[in-house]
Amino acid sequence: MAKPILEMRNVSKTFGSVKALSNVQLTLYPGEVHALMGENGAGKSTLMKALSGAYQPDPGAEILIDGLVADIHDPISSRQAGVSIIYQELALAPNLTVAQNMYLGREINRSGIIDRAAMSKSVEPILHRLGASFTAETTVGTLTIANQQLVEIARALHANSRILVMDEPTTALSSRETDGLFSMIRQLRDDGMAIVYISHRMNEVYELADRVSVLRDGTYVGTLDREQLSPDAIVRMMVGRELSSLYTKSDRGDKSSAPVVLDVRNLSDSSFLKDCSLTLRAGEVVGLSGLIGAGRSELAQAIYGARPRKSGTMTLEGKPFAPTSPQQSIDARVAYLTEDRRGNGLFLDMSCQDNINTSVLRPDARWGVVLDLDKARSRAIEAIQSLSVRVPSESFPVGGLSGGNQQKVLLSRWLQIQPKVLILDEPTRGVDIGAKSEIYKIIDSLALSGVAILVISSELSEVIGISDRILVMREGTIAGEVGGNTGIEPTQENIMAFATDVALPSVA
DSSP: OOOOSEEEEEEEEEETTEEEEEEEEEEEOTTOEEEEEOOTTSSHHHHHHHHHTSSOOOTTOEEEETTEEOOOOSHHHHHHTTEEEEOSSOOOOTTSBHHHHHTTTSOOEETTEEOHHHHHHHHHHHHHHTTOSSOTTSBGGGSOHHHHHHHHHHHHHHTTOSEEEEESTTTTOOHHHHHHHHHHHHHHHHTTOEEEEEOSOHHHHHHHOSEEEEEETTEEEEEEEGGGOOHHHHHHHHHSSOGGGGOOOOOOOOOTTSOEEEEEEEEEOSSSOOSEEEEEETTOEEEEEEOTTSSHHHHHHHHHTSSOOOEEEEEETTEEOOOSSHHHHHHTTEEEEOSOIIIIIOOTTSBHHHHHHGGGHHHHSBTTTBOOHHHHHHHHHHHHHHTTOOOSOTTSBGGGSOHHHHHHHHHHHHHTTOOSEEEEESTTTTOOHHHHHHHHHHHHHHHHTTOEEEEEOSOHHHHHHHOSEEEEEETTEEEEEEETTSSSOOOHHHHHHHHHTOOOTTTO
């Protein structure tokens, strides 16, 4: 076996009285994708910042590159040692060209004049190697997030980096862009680069990783080779319990005779949705599954009044329900938690208190115009405590929270209207395993209290684990239903059969 290109030994890091890392180990080989996993707060970022030179580890730590102790004392010395890190928030200057970004801080200077032509000429072969659709003279701010990531990768190659760290690189990418990134990662691996890949997404890890190392509470738990990978093994290492124990679904009984809260009949829009019908009953969790692009979010938005409807009818507790705006749904106590909490859900620069109270500003206002700040603060504190949001105070900006805590703040907002119907679109996207478990418990508790819940999820194990029954969409319509009283087992195979229009394996 090849010799390690990187060895991190006995890495500890203390901040005041807090031990963020305790004797953590990591070994990385040339030509491998090594996934680094763990819950938020497990120490992944702290370990990588020690590698990047942003943090100095406690005495006793060793970082070896090619078997020799590396003197990494700042980011410059880390780059000189062959390490490049691409963070989730890309570190590019949007007003500069691609070449200027790649040469930033080490420009080609001739007699006091920066030679832009020489820099561009040097960069173009790397862009060509990576299959870039832009040139060295393209302004970075005009590029998509996926192409900006490509610039970061090109910069690492241009600096002759041999170790590349990628921190949650697919967070802002589409499915097609993610496929392109994965293809590039495989190419880099085949060329001999050593890649550390940090992600919460199990499917990405299975697709890419040659090995997986897991951290928990600042300690090294262990490393699995590819043939040892399984959801149960990784989750058990991350949280100390089995995958099956993460899902919470109390015995809610047979809901087929429970009162109908929302009834949707033959709902269509002018472009995609076709004759969609569904029923939500009090106290049940109905999953909505299907392939990406099947129309799940579009259906939810049409129900919520955020997407125009062309035909069909809806009733809410037996009365006509035809919202033409989200506000009308909110007034009727129908809530929709968007799949894009950062782009369409939260006000990242505002406090947790302000985000939680956004949905009840009108009813809370004195004389309709003056906000009752004491009431707002009290409500926010109660919501934070109720959902166990980990935050220094209610005035803390929501943008500074982890993904799981951001999601709980957004969920708290909708709970303030005491919803009759709660639509959750990818409620655990981008959150760690521990936060997922907490969100499942919240969903279960709301169902037990009588809320009718529709959960959209791309994770088949998740939708099976928490739902009473599951509707499956295909090409803009509801193609089938599993679980409940259908007589069809809620298995991944049966869900995919409806999603792809093939014969049901368990009844064929």
